[in-house]
Amino acid sequence: MERLEYVHAQVPKINTMQAIMIDHNEVLWKDRLGKSVKKSSLQELGTLEALAVENTLFARDGRVGINTSIPSQEFSVKAKGHEIVITHQEGSGFIGTYTHEAFSIGTDNTARLTCKPTGEIVIHDKLGIGVKNPVEDLEVAGNIKFAGKIFAAGDGVPTAGTYTTGSIVWNNQPTLGQPVGWICIKGGQPGTWRAFAIVT
Secondary structure, three states, X not given: OOOOOOOOOOOOOXXXXXXXXXXXXXXXXXXXXXXXXXXXXXXXOOOOOEEEEOOOEEEEOOEEEEOOOXXXXXXXXXXXXXXXXXXXXXXXXEEEEOOOOOEEEEXXXXXXXXXXXXXXXXXXXXXXXXXXXXXXXXXXXXXXXXXXXXXXXXXXXXXXXXXXXXXXXXXXXXXXXXXXXXXXXXXXXXXXXXXXXXXX
């Protein structure tokens, strides 16, 4: 059919010169729904250039904002004037605040770890490194390094590895007449060691 003739419709007024309009209200354009359409049963839609839900959702140009129409990063949630973002920076994924306030991670609606805007990290409970269920404030399954010195546990003087002066190996099985541990008096591989604090 090459020609469609308008015969009759039960509407006050209809105009089909540029868009289908009913009573001066836009209903349908060639490439879009009219502004007067508030409800639809569309089942399929092409690629949207932008999406905006008033006071709730914004999506455009590779960015999504919740409660903000100007997201600062690829994904942004704004609440009570503060903006939380998810993005990629300096070679790694990033999640945190875009504005100058602390960011917390938690469970049961309770903060367990807080990053302050000044850079300090506060852990609100016990911390286990290589330990699944720590019972002390800090538990480490392995050596630790403090002020450039290694603190470890073992059965004797190290025979391998690099140690600095002042590093300590605590005796795994201290008994009468045995040292509490060994201290490195000259750094090296593995350095020079002496026993200290004999158990009496």
